Amino acid sequence: MRRTALFFGSVFIGLTVACASPASLSTEKTTLRLAHNMNESHPIHQSLLHFAELAEEKSEGALTFEIFPNGQLGSEREAIELTQTGAVDATKVSATALESFSPVYALFSIPYLFDGADHYYTVMESDIATDIYDSTADNGFFGLTYYDAGIRNMYTIGTPILAPEDLRGLKIRVQPSETAIEMTRLMGGAPTPMAFGEVYTALQQGVIDGTENNETALTSNNHGEVAKEYSYTEHAIVPDLLIFNQSRWESFSPEEQRILKEAALESSEFHKELWAAETAEAIARAEEMGVTFHEDVDKAAFRASVDPMHQQVKQDPDLAPFYERIQEMRKEGHTND
Ligand code: GCU
Missing domain, CATH: 3.40.190.170 (Bacterial extracellular solute-binding protein, family 7)
Structure with a gap:
């Protein structure tokens, strides 16, 4: 956790400054911190950038993200802990990594749980997934959306x-x-x-x-x-999950929450297509x-x-x-x- 201590000590200070913004949004410009463990060439990084762009665009610049790739802030476990405490606002992690924080996530790691990709997508786009995402609110975070992470x-x-x-x-x-x-x-x-x-x-x-x-x-x-x-x-x-700090989320207006949710869902759709193309490309390159x-x-x-x-x-x-x-x-x- 040496990196984490450094991170608390020097890297992050409250990042809100006044800016012009639509009436329905906060008059403060808010910069949110998002961590993940993949490098910049990985499709998930592209999709998280897309999420950040959508959120910024839809909020007319009021909500921006600073993305920390490459496990810079620690392993998935450490990043979840930082999201729980609010030291980072959001993190992309594998559902498997969430199991020790909320037992219900163990479900996704049950081998052969899904009959195939169609069954998986049907479940992930149903209220089963959202019920699971919401089940961790008492643990300090909740799931905002999922990203395809293949088979x-x-x-x-x-x-x-x-x-x-x-x-x-x-x-x-x-x-x-x-x-x-x-x-x-x-x-x-x-x-x-x-x-x-x-x-x-x-x-x-x-x-x-x-x-x-x-x-x-x-x-x-x-x-x-x-x-x-x-x-x-x-x-x-096993899906990847975008988890969000609960109290940070509650500090947003309903309009800001709507924007973030919409941006998350759109980026998840974007990722699905990107994933298919990048997987085909990965197979060709691996060969x-x-x-x-x-x-x-x-x-x-x-x-x-x-x-x-x-x-x-x-x-x-x-x-x-x-x-x-x-x-x-x-x-x-x-x-x-
Ligand atoms: C997948 C997943 C990552 C996870 C990794 C792992 O690549 O997308 O979030 O970290 O598996 O095996 O740990």
Whole structure:
């Protein structure tokens, strides 16, 4: 937390100055601080910039954002803590990282929760998602919107992961979350939790044998330089979330809240298209880097291996109601097999 202390000590002071603004908006110009852990070449950075531009435009300059990419303010966990206390106003994090702050977010890390992309989008654009976003208000933050973060797959330095036995004995980096740890253990690997920013070096130094993520990690974060076997296990579709400090939000007028919400939803739509294009581009670039993409994965075997997690979630009084609602949204013909 050394960086955080520095951050409190010197970088940020209240950033509001008087400026001309439409009557319905505050007469103060407010600069909000937004953190995330990806570099400037990653599609999420472009979409967060777009969000900031929309908010500024719609508020006629009254609301502006300062964006801190690259995990400059710390890991996802640290950034969530800063958002809780209000030291930063908003943060983009993986839903998985939110699990230790609010157990309901563990749902998104349940492997094979969604039947495929269509089922996922249906849920994320329904009131199930907004009910989850609003459930953390007592923890000092809430979810404003989600951003597509693709489908997570296993990728390794050596053996491709085509069936659970291929994971045996392999150290696989997972997000620091109980659910991700349990998933990897049941799928057959040895889970090694660590922050995303440490993964490249861990791969390079052979501390881990592989990890799991969407295809952009191969290129934007250079994981494909070291891990050459990308296997379509398609075990999880975990959204990124834009979380916002609750009391900061409550300090805004209804008009400002409307503008921020609208900007967030529009940027989420923008991101969906950008994501599809950037994923295709990442695959092409990763192939040039020498990465092989394996489609011939025994997903039925992986799915069966993690069934105990589904049975467990059905028994959990906090998660089961959300889980059931998600199951009801499964559509015929949109399976992931
Ligand atoms: C995805 C996600 C990030 C997360 C990362 C991880 O890339 O978009 O928010 O940090 O996975 O595996 O930690």
